[in-house]
Amino acid sequence: MLNVHLPGLDLKNPVMPASGCFAFGKEYGNLYDLNVLGAVIIKAATLESRYGNPTPRVAETPAGMLNAIGLQNPGVDKIISQELPRLAEYDVPVIANIAGSEMSDYVQTAEKMSKQPVVKALELNISCPNVKHGGITFGTVPEIAAELTSKVKAVSEKPVYVKLSPNVTDIVAMAKAVEAAGADGLSMINTLLGMRIDLKSQKPVLSNLTGGLSGPAIKPVAIRMIYEVSQKVSIPIIGMGGIQNADDVIEYFLAGASAVAVGTANFVDPFVCPKIIKELPEKLNGMGISDINELVGRSWKHA
Amino acid sequence: MLNVHLPGLDLKNPVMPASGCFAFGKEYGNLYDLNVLGAVIIKAATLESRYGNPTPRVAETPAGMLNAIGLQNPGVDKIISQELPRLAEYDVPVIANIAGSEMSDYVQTAEKMSKQPVVKALELNISCPNVKHGGITFGTVPEIAAELTSKVKAVSEKPVYVKLSPNVTDIVAMAKAVEAAGADGLSMINTLLGMRIDLKSQKPVLSNLTGGLSGPAIKPVAIRMIYEVSQKVSIPIIGMGGIQNADDVIEYFLAGASAVAVGTANFVDPFVCPKIIKELPEKLNGMGISDINELVGRSWKHA
């Protein structure tokens, strides 16, 4: 009922933690058995280790949060040697999120990651708003996103999902550009660029000034973009943005997503992923649905 | 302490209801004396009367709402003959929001409106996401926005504020384009494009499918854009998006706004505008501020 098949990914269910909100699974793995998850999307890997931005790195907003972690990670080699072996003990596909400042960073990181047996797909993060060079520009210019996609595709042994930024005028153009360049799937959406100013200090709360807005606040934007893009591309979409419960998952499927990722909600409720996975069959039964794949794009297919 | 002077606008305080959330002031005028307001931004006027979109036209979202009213209005002539005389009885400047499908609609509507003595400024709505032709495209292509701005400027007897859409990759480019074309000020932001899908009908809740997201959810996006734009233009900004209380107003000023508009919050609390205006002096005193204009852009001026 919950099985989903996407390029490179045979998922027992379509629910996975979103990149950056689950590190490399160790902490949540102490709380519950990760085998219940459809997949795990690990924190962005860069070629070299990164400390990220100075703190404060997070701020709360109405129904959302801002983050400017800045892609802190130990670098691709350490992730491969220190983090992946632990994940390999689970029967859960790993999706490796890849980031960089230069095209060559992305390409080298992708090449290394894609060789790891536990890594079943790459998620190309062309949309992180919190790195100063590269990053965001890759995600806002269709031609550059396409070029990066084809370069990564050329070296990757695994399917490549491109994670789109919502901070663009025309999300469909971005999606079509990376599809044409060979992307096997899309992840939508990364965070919206936002800011909060502290009234006492009279300065932005985040030391990075701006941050990425996530959480329930952005769900309507994500749903709209997935609705638009899913009608114009033929590759599957992993949907994300503000998912908190099984109803939200169903809304994403109706919009056109074929799987979902849960980010911020893990911080609110560390058991949210297993809870959603448990709730889903009951919800689907209530709707008279025997296979969740039937829901994909229903909001426009029967329009 | 609260007086603010902007092109065409001598405001006793910087708080005004946002366009489309206050109609032409009649309903709220039954609840309180509109003379307490800094100004009134009236509902979008188009050349001809418009019924707008089919219902449902609104949907609730986490910390926000979607609307797809579709610029319902009786047309500029009727607004002038039936609505403005009532507003002229107040000692409150009126800002007339102007929309259209073609450039010529905008120009003719703007010309008529700008001749009305009670209208002290125009707000050019190049950003309404709910009209099928025109509207949104004007607001996403800098060259078109600039062309429209200069055409309207050429006929307008009053200062022209251009209301920007947040649904763009580069808000600074939009702002600079309309500034160069002669805009006297900016209004930021209009709504983010969003969607909500109803789980029962499995269709978008709004009959127009997508709608404009407003309310507290979008405040971080608005603050970020005003922070960015205010550093790059020398015309004033009327800030809006999710303002609910005096603290929010101060946050907008710190970001770079010189006045603010309150939209959705009027529906939540019909007395919100007078409440904010009453709260502001106390808040400013608490901050040791004797003139609210001192706060404009402080978050980046002293960075």
Next chain:
Amino acid sequence: MRQEAMRVLAHEKIADAIFELKLKGGMVNEITEPGQFVHIRVGGGAQTVAPLLRRPISICSADPSSEIMTLIYRSGGLGTGLLSQAVVGEKVDVLGPLGHGFPIDAVPAGGKALVIGGGVGVPPLYGLSQALTAQGVQVTHVLGFRSAKDVFYQDAFEKLGRTIVMTEDGTCGQKGRVTDVLNTVDFDVAYSCGPTPMLKALEREITEKPLFVSLEQRMGCGIGACMACVTHTTDPGDSKGYRRVCCDGPVFKAREVELC
């Protein structure tokens, strides 16, 4: 119209997911017609952002002498779910009374009224029937529900006049729909509130005598300013071409506006 922090005097579940809420406050003195509604902010507090919008709920009945009004609502979504947790003594943020209700003087002196309700459309009809009977009008009620577990206020309506309860599954009263029994009732004026398909059927069936219908529509402001709640007039010559459910309605003459 005012915004008031009204006190919860009583709050009780009276049917499956149906709650009866009694609120006390000066606003009750401003109610002029049965069928008006209030707009409730759930969760309260200046910081509430979810649910953000107010919820429209009809006034079921009101007693100015004690300043108490009764609301009956179905708890389903986010707002009504939270509202159902309000405890006695708590304050609820209410905007009202709003809109135009049922014209009770449409019935000739000594005349007969037919009151037709469906589901959570039933509540405002109780206050209507109270007002009609107080004027000496003889009222017959036809109330439709899905099933026995959904039925409420049957006794209360019976005290006011003949009351025919219909359920879709026949578990209470007669099996069938409200429209099935209309021809058994003699009346001068009909009033109705309930789901749109029911109102549509009534507009088709009751064409010889006056019929008033109360509409539901998604609302923003609730006071006429946002244009969220409009519906087309049926008369193409109408100067405005539309009505706002919140302030021109929610009660309209049958066939005056398109049922939404």
Next chain:
Amino acid sequence: MRQEAMRVLAHEKIADAIFELKLKGGMVNEITEPGQFVHIRVGGGAQTVAPLLRRPISICSADPSSEIMTLIYRSGGLGTGLLSQAVVGEKVDVLGPLGHGFPIDAVPAGGKALVIGGGVGVPPLYGLSQALTAQGVQVTHVLGFRSAKDVFYQDAFEKLGRTIVMTEDGTCGQKGRVTDVLNTVDFDVAYSCGPTPMLKALEREITEKPLFVSLEQRMGCGIGACMACVTHTTDPGDSKGYRRVCCDGPVFKAREVELC
């Protein structure tokens, strides 16, 4: 570590905007060290979206036999403001115990500890002092507050050992800062929790003897996964170069990490 709906046993205002909250639940049995903290979801309910994030609050003291823990917090912003409205009997969504606390065995047998707190940094020091005195350690407390109205738990600390209260305006205890009296106290190990400037001053002053400091940092997950709460290590040769306040801390050896 577990997530538990803990019951409010008592909730009291004990100083200006300062609340003492007693919670009951099995989680209390998992607390291993004074100085650990819990992460509280305010407002509760699956639908809560504001405040969205949990709030970290130190465990002030805990009694496994009765399964009761005490928290003391300042009500200021959205989350703590709502929390302050929780009534006895209500359930609160708590994640914990989290992090590493103060190492009480750092004090030699029969030794002397100096415990230095500032403002809402004081609460975890109470549980610390209880644990130290239970081991036979002689504890001196130096507690700094802004003004008399902000002082809490003075009597409770006095029962455990010598207690010097400092206020900035001199309205209670001595006028001045905690650092003003450090040289009057004899100790083997110092422990501290309070505002960053205070901790920085202590790290400058207490260099000869062991000092442990508890840090505050804005948090996302509270369990080590989101990297919101990191701070640099001072040792440039450290293999990671950073520590997470939520799980590597919040208590660190003085000068091990940069104070944020």
